[in-house]
Every structure is written in C-alpha cells, then in structure tokens.
Amino acid sequence: MSQSITVSWSTVDANFPEASVQVDKLSNHDLILRCQVGLRPDRAAFAELLRRYQSQVDRVLYHLAPDWADRADLAQEVWIRVYRNINRLQEPSKFRGWLSRIATNLFYDELRKRKRVVSPLSLDAPRSVDDGEMDWEIAGDTPGPEEELTTREFYEQLREAIADLPEVFRTTIVLREIEGLAYEEIAEITGVSLGTVKSRIARARSRLQAQLQNYLDA
Structure with a gap:
C-alpha cells in the first residue's frame, strides 16, 4: 500500500x-x-x-x-x-x-x-448513507464525465466538511470511515469509552450528512 x-x-x-x-x-x-x-x-x-x-x-x-x-x-x-x-x-x-x-x-x-x-478518498465511491454507515466502497460502473465532475465536487465538499469538524469528531470519523477501524479499536486508541466513540461518530456523520445532503439526494 x-x-x-x-x-x-x-x-x-x-x-x-x-x-x-x-x-x-x-x-x-x-x-x-x-x-x-x-x-x-x-x-x-x-x-x-x-x-x-x-x-x-x-x-x-x-x-x-x-x-x-x-x-x-x-x-x-x-x-x-x-x-x-x-x-x-x-x-x-x-x-x-x-x-x-x-x-x-x-x-x-x-x-x-x-x-x-487531490481527493484523499476514492472518486469511484458511491455517495450513500445506509443505516448511519457512510459507504466508501468502489462502484462497479465507470462514471461518465458529468458524473465524475459531480463526484469530484462532492469529495471537495466532503474534505472541507471533515476539516471543519471539531477535533474529537474529526479524529473518530477518520479512524472509522477512512482507516476502517472497529469501534472498540477507536476507543482503545483515543482513550475514551465505547459509548463516547459511538456518540462522536454518530454526531460527526449527522453533521456531514446535513452539509452534503444536496449531493446525497442527487
């Protein structure tokens, strides 16, 4: 890697x-x-x-x-x-x-x-939220020029939204959504309780979803 x-x-x-x-x-x-x-x-x-x-x-x-x-x-x-x-x-x-x-x-x-x-996340990932989980999986079809432009715009907004999060939210969402760590691992790394980790991630997702709703509905 x-x-x-x-x-x-x-x-x-x-x-x-x-x-x-x-x-x-x-x-x-x-x-x-x-x-x-x-x-x-x-x-x-x-x-x-x-x-x-x-x-x-x-x-x-x-x-x-x-x-x-x-x-x-x-x-x-x-x-x-x-x-x-x-x-x-x-x-x-x-x-x-x-x-x-x-x-x-x-x-x-x-x-x-x-x-x-350059976007830190894959530009091929679908913009979806399912049961609170933000999906970064690679899509199967190759996007066309217009779709790729929209996707790039989405990730530019996503980067800015993550950057604007308070530090405690930003760290947990990066460890969860980008590093793919389990909640238990994040709790161990950050030195807070499992409940606190889940709360921070939920609140971070809520903030991101609110800021990116126009793209998620597209």
Missing part, C-alpha cells in the same frame, strides 16, 4: 546519549516512558519508537492523501512534533491515539492551506 517513510535525525535535536538499555526489548509502555526521560528523548529510544509506530503514521496519511507527492514531508513533521512534545503525554497507553491525532490534524492544517488538492 504505502511505503515506509524514513525520518532523518538532522531534523531533530538528537544530542543526547544512547540508551544504556536494550530499547528493542522494552514494552511499548516502557519505551514511551523512556522517551519521556529528560528534556528530549534519547536517540536510541526515539529511533525504536519511530520503528514501531511509523507504519501507523504511513497508514493514516496514505488514506488521507494517497496522491500527495509531499506526504513524506508531512510524516516528517508528525515525528518532529512527537519528538518535541512527547513529554506532554500524560498516559503512555494513549500514545497511539495521540499519534493519530497529530497526523490527522497536520493533514487538515495543510489541506486548509491548499487551494486545490
């Missing part, structure tokens, strides 16, 4: 001694705690953290912006922010959700700066 993106140490301040323990033997929880020691993570611990979680960043950004040529730059910025702010993470068990939020928010920050971008 997506290729792993290597983050250069020249972009971060890594002037700290190597870890005196075998960081590759640490649990994820202990590795994150290790990265929180001192003003900045030591190089070995952070390199191991990046190795373990780079695929998650790649996956989030791939689904959001599969055709962006500079997606690697966005991934680089994700890890720079992690490096600079990991000490602010109070609960290591919530690292995955914290990381996904950084990646998602960086994408939408960048999206707002661009006047024209």
Whole structure:
C-alpha cells in the first residue's frame, strides 16, 4: 500500500546519549516512558519508537492523501512534533491515539492551506448513507464525465466538511470511515469509552450528512 517513510535525525535535536538499555526489548509502555526521560528523548529510544509506530503514521496519511507527492514531508513533521512534545503525554497507553491525532490534524492544517488538492478518498465511491454507515466502497460502473465532475465536487465538499469538524469528531470519523477501524479499536486508541466513540461518530456523520445532503439526494 504505502511505503515506509524514513525520518532523518538532522531534523531533530538528537544530542543526547544512547540508551544504556536494550530499547528493542522494552514494552511499548516502557519505551514511551523512556522517551519521556529528560528534556528530549534519547536517540536510541526515539529511533525504536519511530520503528514501531511509523507504519501507523504511513497508514493514516496514505488514506488521507494517497496522491500527495509531499506526504513524506508531512510524516516528517508528525515525528518532529512527537519528538518535541512527547513529554506532554500524560498516559503512555494513549500514545497511539495521540499519534493519530497529530497526523490527522497536520493533514487538515495543510489541506486548509491548499487551494486545490487531490481527493484523499476514492472518486469511484458511491455517495450513500445506509443505516448511519457512510459507504466508501468502489462502484462497479465507470462514471461518465458529468458524473465524475459531480463526484469530484462532492469529495471537495466532503474534505472541507471533515476539516471543519471539531477535533474529537474529526479524529473518530477518520479512524472509522477512512482507516476502517472497529469501534472498540477507536476507543482503545483515543482513550475514551465505547459509548463516547459511538456518540462522536454518530454526531460527526449527522453533521456531514446535513452539509452534503444536496449531493446525497442527487
């Protein structure tokens, strides 16, 4: 799917001694705690953290912006922010959700700066909502020029609508509808209850459907 993106140490301040323990033997929880020691993570611990979680960043950004040529730059910025702010993470068990939020928010920050971008979602997906589930499945027939133009307009509006959602709604809807994660997985990643996840997704879908109703009725 997506290729792993290597983050250069020249972009971060890594002037700290190597870890005196075998960081590759640490649990994820202990590795994150290790990265929180001192003003900045030591190089070995952070390199191991990046190795373990780079695929998650790649996956989030791939689904959001599969055709962006500079997606690697966005991934680089994700890890720079992690490096600079990991000490602010109070609960290591919530690292995955914290990381996904950084990646998602960086994408939408960048999206707002661009006047024209390539759609992060498949242009062949039908515009339908069934029992609250937004359907991104690929349609069987090839759309004609007029239908394709309408579909592009729909996804431009969809991107803007998602970007305008409050952060908590935006993160959960991206994890559910774009990453395809189960409710239970999202609850674990974001560190909230299953009921809260379902409520946030339902409210996000309601907002999106209201903003896109003209396209959904077409």
